[in-house]
Amino acid sequence: MAPEKPNHIRWIKCSVGHIFLLFFFLCFICHFAVGHLRYSIPEEMKRGSVIGNVAQDLGLDLKKLRSGRARIVSGERIQYVELKEDKGLLVVKERIDREQLCGDTTPCSFSFEIILENPMELHQITVEIKDINDNSPMFKRDRMDFEISESATVGARFSLISAEDLDVGVNGLREYLLSDNDYFILKQHSNADGKKYAEMILQNPLDRETNPNLSLKLIAVDGGTPQRSGTVNINILILDVNDNAPIFNQSVYKAVVTEMSPKETYVITVNASDKDSGSNGLITYYFSDLDSALGELFIIDENTGIISVKGDIDYEKDKKYELRIDAKDQGGLTDSSKVVIEVIDVNDNAPIINVMSFTSPLSEDSPPGTTIGIINVKDLDSGDNGKVSCTIENNAPFKIKSNLRDYYTLITDSVLDRESVSVYNITVFATDSGVPPLSAKITLHLKISDVNDNAPVFLQSFYTAYIRENNSPGTSVLTLSAKDPDEKQHARISYTLEQATVAGSPISEYISLNIESGVIEAIRSLDYEQIKELVFVVKAQDGGSPPLSSNATVKILIQDQNDNPPQILYPVQTGGAMVAEMVPRSADVGYLVAKVVAVDVDSGQNAWLSYKLQKTTDRALFEVGLQNGEIRTIRQVTDKDAVKQRLIVIVEDNGQPSRSATVIVNVAVADSFPDVLSEFTDFSHDKEYNDNLTFYLVLALAVVSFLFITCLVVIISVKIYRWRQSRILYHSNLPVIPYYPPRYSDTLGTGTLPHVYNYEVCRTTDSRKSDIKFCRAGSQNLLNMDSSCTGTMQRIQSEKSILDETDSHLEVGQRS
Numbered sequence: 001m002a003p004e005k006p007n008h009i010r011w012i013k014c015s016v017g018h019i020f021l022l023f024f025f026l027c028f029i030c031h032f033a034v035g036h037l038r039y040s041i042p043e044e045m046k047r048g049s050v051i052g053n054v055a056q057d058l059g060l061d062l063k064k065l066r067s068g069r070a071r072i073v074s075g076e077r078i079q080y081v082e083l084k085e086d087k088g089l090l091v092v093k094e095r096i097d098r099e100q101l102c103g104d105t106t107p108c109s110f111s112f113e114i115i116l117e118n119p120m121e122l123h124q125i126t127v128e129i130k131d132i133n134d135n136s137p138m139f140k141r142d143r144m145d146f147e148i149s150e151s152a153t154v155g156a157r158f159s160l161i162s163a164e165d166l167d168v169g170v171n172g173l174r175e176y177l178l179s180d181n182d183y184f185i186l187k188q189h190s191n192a193d194g195k196k197y198a199e200m201i202l203q204n205p206l207d208r209e210t211n212p213n214l215s216l217k218l219i220a221v222d223g224g225t226p227q228r229s230g231t232v233n234i235n236i237l238i239l240d241v242n243d244n245a246p247i248f249n250q251s252v253y254k255a256v257v258t259e260m261s262p263k264e265t266y267v268i269t270v271n272a273s274d275k276d277s278g279s280n281g282l283i284t285y286y287f288s289d290l291d292s293a294l295g296e297l298f299i300i301d302e303n304t305g306i307i308s309v310k311g312d313i314d315y316e317k318d319k320k321y322e323l324r325i326d327a328k329d330q331g332g333l334t335d336s337s338k339v340v341i342e343v344i345d346v347n348d349n350a351p352i353i354n355v356m357s358f359t360s361p362l363s364e365d366s367p368p369g370t371t372i373g374i375i376n377v378k379d380l381d382s383g384d385n386g387k388v389s390c391t392i393e394n395n396a397p398f399k400i401k402s403n404l405r406d407y408y409t410l411i412t413d414s415v416l417d418r419e420s421v422s423v424y425n426i427t428v429f430a431t432d433s434g435v436p437p438l439s440a441k442i443t444l445h446l447k448i449s450d451v452n453d454n455a456p457v458f459l460q461s462f463y464t465a466y467i468r469e470n471n472s473p474g475t476s477v478l479t480l481s482a483k484d485p486d487e488k489q490h491a492r493i494s495y496t497l498e499q500a501t502v503a504g505s506p507i508s509e510y511i512s513l514n515i516e517s518g519v520i521e522a523i524r525s526l527d528y529e530q531i532k533e534l535v536f537v538v539k540a541q542d543g544g545s546p547p548l549s550s551n552a553t554v555k556i557l558i559q560d561q562n563d564n565p566p567q568i569l570y571p572v573q574t575g576g577a578m579v580a581e582m583v584p585r586s587a588d589v590g591y592l593v594a595k596v597v598a599v600d601v602d603s604g605q606n607a608w609l610s611y612k613l614q615k616t617t618d619r620a621l622f623e624v625g626l627q628n629g630e631i632r633t634i635r636q637v638t639d640k641d642a643v644k645q646r647l648i649v650i651v652e653d654n655g656q657p658s659r660s661a662t663v664i665v666n667v668a669v670a671d672s673f674p675d676v677l678s679e680f681t682d683f684s685h686d687k688e689y690n691d692n693l694t695f696y697l698v699l700a701l702a703v704v705s706f707l708f709i710t711c712l713v714v715i716i717s718v719k720i721y722r723w724r725q726s727r728i729l730y731h732s733n734l735p736v737i738p739y740y741p742p743r744y745s746d747t748l749g750t751g752t753l754p755h756v757y758n759y760e761v762c763r764t765t766d767s768r769k770s771d772i773k774f775c776r777a778g779s780q781n782l783l784n785m786d787s788s789c790t791g792t793m794q795r796i797q798s799e800k801s802i803l804d805e806t807d808s809h810l811e812v813g814q815r816s
Contacts, residue, residue, distance in 0.1 A: 133224025
């Protein structure tokens, strides 16, 4: 903001005629007294600080001050001082900033009048504001870059950017200091306006091969107490080969430009010459210390040196621009000059919003009142047009407050939750008090960073899964899924098994859990008959620090398969002895003969057993209970019924496919135990006879097959041998006589055995081959028969005839 003009300057602007008339009128109308006081105070005094005792210094009585209604009259917008009438003291009312009030004008003062009535008195007061060292020297940039040829002569000069110090007098910029080095010294100069600038002078030859780069520091210090300073880094790149540096024809150029001049408006032309020739004498021009703001306002043609307007020139921003121009030849040698451009004011502007600092992203656990940004709002206008108010959108959980002039702090107004809102677009509005008002706005994008404040949550707290027994290892059983509303590493979930045992073994021997996907797999085949279910706990843990976790219980039910056939518990099947159930001939209908007892280790419908008669001697006599396996008579037993009854009971389960087991139940129909001995003796021996006959038939068939294969191999071998002999005779050119073995012909294409032999062995159901021997006594209903007794002559003859018949068949096969 432009500094306000002192009051005495405004008094000068008043017309001489008005002053004369006022003076004449006061002298003749009333008793008129004039006094003049001058006070000197430092800037930045606290409000209420005493400037001086006006009553005492003017020789006025305190009662006169009160009765004369003494008051301060000033044409300034801001009243910096006020009069305490009760004490006659002049005190500070508003903060006084010398730099704001007068800028670089010295001395700095403002004036006002104290008026008393009856009689009227006018006393002029002048307050001089003394500067204090409250500003540090500042450079426009934080670094300077130079490219200097190693052939640069000793004494070569290199212009450095100047520092600015808003203070004046001894508190202003006093001198520049250069960091210690072996090549350059610092020389300081002063402009006609008293501003200081510095140059680096080369005092020792440069050697690029020794030091290709130099890093120095330029320090600007003021003369205040305590002393303040500013620093800029100097980076020097040493270049090879060049002679003379360019030389400007003027050290200072002055130009004038009008505010809001259109782009490409001509400003001034700078010119430099170089004694070198060729490419080393080709000069280019550029701004040496132009900051980003000035770079948007002016442009220089690097070949002609013409400076023209590039951007919008605003008088309210800067009334004068000082540009440092460098002329550089192709070898890197430079000369510098200064261009001072005065700006002619034509208009003003609207408020400007500058974000001094902004914190994004902001952690979601930040407490209310956390500062997220500092905003500087400037309006380069004056008066009401320069009064600015700032607001933000009401629906955002933020508020803005002002602690310092032109500075606003943006703070949080409530607790933030990234999971609800992750990004805020905060729009700040700045509106001045002009008519019509001008405004500006800026939108700040605030991201809310995540903290690990949410634990993973399973979709269910209890999972139930099913798997069939006899599964293949690696079968997928269940996929667990947990959600974490956090993000990135805080939402990276890993799944682990909690320690658990099943049947004394760790749960990890039965299942595996993928740590990333949550897939549960069976790592071995499960058996329902051993383990019915697996119950364990899975923990889902995120990647935060510290990590958060939650648990879920998983229950895997093993489903039964029909992999076990029924097992017969009764009647017990023995290898040597036969057990028979005895039924009296006087048994009525429904008489319980026996009960087949079977179990199935499967479960459910796979263990539902049903009993059926598969084969029986007399189907009209017995039946078996479908569910209980009880064998009962279904009619009255008669004398015509055979003594020995043989029942084959099949037990089936209800699985898909079903499995079954069979049991043979021998039943003796007789009133007394001795009546059935002869029948069951024949029955037992008949079984042994059938078993032996089957064995002999299988043996005979195996022998015949062996002989057949042997004969086939021999015939093929003979055929191959004779074919080879015929080939030998053919190649030897001897006469060949065809030979055909007897009963062999290959013309029909039916193979080497034109005849097929079938063997059948038959026996009658009434054959007898053994006698019966009673080994021990039985109970009334059970009959035990031993089939290991010696055979009779009839059995020996029967077996001999079978062997003879088999041998005859074998001989026929061999002949063939």
